[in-house]
Each structure stands twice: as C-alpha cells, then as structure tokens.
Amino acid sequence: MSRGSEETLTVGQGFRDSSPEPIPALGSSGKTLLIVRLGALGDVIRILPLVRGLRCRWRASTVAWAVGEALLPLVSAHPSVDRVIGFPKLRLSTLPAWFQRLGEIRSSLRPDICLDFQGLAKSGLIALGSGATHRLGLGQGRAREMSWLALHGQNLLPGRSRYDEALDLAGLEPGDWLAGARELRRTWRNDGSSAKALLNGSLPPQEAPVRRGLLFHPGGSKRNLYKRWPPAFYAELGRNLSRRLSEPVEIQYGPGERELAKEIAGSIPGAGSTTSASLLEMFRKLQGARLFVGGDTGPLHVALLAGTPALAIYGPSDPAIYALPRAAPHRVVRWPVPCGPCRNRRCRTLDCLQAVPPAAAEAAAMELLEKAERATGP
Numbered sequence: 001m002s003r004g005s006e007e008t009l010t011v012g013q014g015f016r017d018s019s020p021e022p023i024p025a026l027g028s029s030g031k032t033l034l035i036v037r038l039g040a041l042g043d044v045i046r047i048l049p050l051v052r053g054l055r056c057r058w059r060a061s062t063v064a065w066a067v068g069e070a071l072l073p074l075v076s077a078h079p080s081v082d083r084v085i086g087f088p089k090l091r092l093s094t095l096p097a098w099f100q101r102l103g104e105i106r107s108s109l110r111p112d113i114c115l116d117f118q119g120l121a122k123s124g125l126i127a128l129g130s131g132a133t134h135r136l137g138l139g140q141g142r143a144r145e146m147s148w149l150a151l152h153g154q155n156l157l158p159g160r161s162r163y164d165e166a167l168d169l170a171g172l173e174p175g176d177w178l179a180g181a182r183e184l185r186r187t188w189r190n191d192g193s194s195a196k197a198l199l200n201g202s203l204p205p206q207e208a209p210v211r212r213g214l215l216f217h218p219g220g221s222k223r224n225l226y227k228r229w230p231p232a233f234y235a236e237l238g239r240n241l242s243r244r245l246s247e248p249v250e251i252q253y254g255p256g257e258r259e260l261a262k263e264i265a266g267s268i269p270g271a272g273s274t275t276s277a278s279l280l281e282m283f284r285k286l287q288g289a290r291l292f293v294g295g296d297t298g299p300l301h302v303a304l305l306a307g308t309p310a311l312a313i314y315g316p317s318d319p320a321i322y323a324l325p326r327a328a329p330h331r332v333v334r335w336p337v338p339c340g341p342c343r344n345r346r347c348r349t350l351d352c353l354q355a356v357p358p359a360a361a362e363a364a365a366m367e368l369l370e371k372a373e374r375a376t377g378p
Contacts, residue, residue, distance in 0.1 A: 037067060112133055211308070213288070
C-alpha cells in the first residue's frame, strides 16, 4: 500500500487523484477530516475502528463524521470523533434539514479532507457540499449513482472486499483495524462517561469479560429478509448447542422481530428472548456471550467488533466481497447454489439458505469454539 512522502500524501492503492492542489503532507498538523458514511449498521461498524488510525495517518486535529440520525448515538460514543453531524433519511420533506446540515459543515467545520466511504449520490452530495479541498472516495467500479463525479480522488481497484476497500481508502493496514477494534472493546466495556478516561489511560485496564451463553440473532432489516436462515433451523441448532455446551440460549431481536424471537425461543428448552435499548447495550451483551450466531446483517459486525466468536450463516452474500475481518474468531457457513451469490431481494425460495443444514452449522460452531478457547487458554 502506498504511503507517500513527507511532501505530499498518496492514499491507498489504485488511486487516481485530481485534487486542485497537493494533499497536505503527513507532517503537517491541524487538518480537519470529515468521514462520510451514513449507514447501514454493519457498514458503519466497519469504519469505526479506523478512526484512531485516520487521525494519526492524516495528522488531523479534528475528526468529524456525517452519519444517519439512527446511528448518531453509536458514532458519538467514539472517543476519537470530535463532532458528529446527523442526517435524516433523504426525502423531499427532509431536504431543508439536509441543506442546513451542509451549510453547518461548510461554514463552521470547513474540512480540509473528506473521505466518502459510501459511494452513493447522497454521500457524494455531502462530500461536494462540504467544500473540502480534497474529496476522496470509491471509483466507478464500486461507487454507484455517479457519486464519483463529486470526488477528486477515486479508489479504482475492483473486486476488493468491503473491508479492504475501507482500508485502501483510509491508507491503513489490517493491523490498524484490529488495534482500533481492541481499543473500542476496552472503551465501550464501561459506560459512556468513562470512555474518554479509559482511552487516555487514566483508568486501569479491565480483565477480559467472562463469556457465558449463546446469543442468536435470526432477524435483520426488512431489506435483508432474503438473508434470513429458517427459524426452524435456528431452533434445531439452539437445542443441540445448548445441550452439548450446557449453555443457555438467548434470541436477540430488533424492531418488529419480537414474535420471531419468541417462536424460536419457545422451541429451545430454557431459552429466552432479549432486545437492546441501544447499540452500545447490544455491544456489551455480545461482549459477555460465548458465541454469536446470525446472518450477514449488522449485529454480526457488532459481534466481531466486540470480540465475540461468531458463526455467520451466509446465503446469497458473496463471501469474497463480504469477507469478515480477523477481529474475532469466526466461521462462515454457506452452501454454494447455481443462482448464487446474488442480491435478489424478491427471492422466495431461498435455496441457498435452505441448503445449509443445522448439523453443518453445529459442527462449525463446535470447531470455532474449540479453536477460540484454545487460543485464549486458561
């Protein structure tokens, strides 16, 4: 990965830069950096551990983040993010609010550098409206809706995983992601009031959490129903793992998923269902779990960030593009089918998920836990 020089900064691999002036040198400090990633949950989680590295890499005195309002509390809890600008969902009725936020960014924040990690028209609008001298983001091979037209620099490497793309754009290495993830685990293990003190070293480090119980998350957003493993399969897996591991099972659910969770929990002796009042509460629950099981949705990425061994049930998701980081032990279980991978949200047969038997998931879970617990040791 190109690191550049002290005179000008070359970002990532495969970049084309048409900035009106050289990107500020690594040695120059006092820059303001704006991160643009509005959502979704898993995509924001992918960027969160990079913030500390971004601040150091770009010698930024101020790091700001433009994010969707639903995820504003999560990003605000990051001790290295100085300012968070929440954007509502882009609709005709919210255009005045959008232009108000853009005006605030342009007049009071005045970023030197803007990194668009999203690659959509709405994120390109924020990058362009920010007035940043240097606007960098994804190129035509990955970005959509012609958002690259708002940028000076474009990452042109095709066929990369989403994590690799983020690292390339940030100009960081996998080790930087892992270091940032470990730091957030340590920070968010406490309440928000102690986060900055922990980060600054004025509070003593804590011991690793004692992990008990199996946490399943069978749901996902309405847009991701086509990624949902059958409830009966979750129930069978829960019964078998609970018996073999002598661990209770909790079925985690989000908005509109309570009945689904109760259905699965009712088929597993001793199981319960749970929800979280906030994403930080979900994070802390996951830190205390021995195993997470779920599909390719946001809570899977929260589990990995929390350091929880995670069993990912993949159906239509491309395992190369949606490869997971080495932030925590994990296994991806999938069954190749002729029609996959795909993004067919209207699929009703879900052959790729029906083909993943609970027995295969159970074997993968046992191997995963054996490896994870052997690595941590007594």
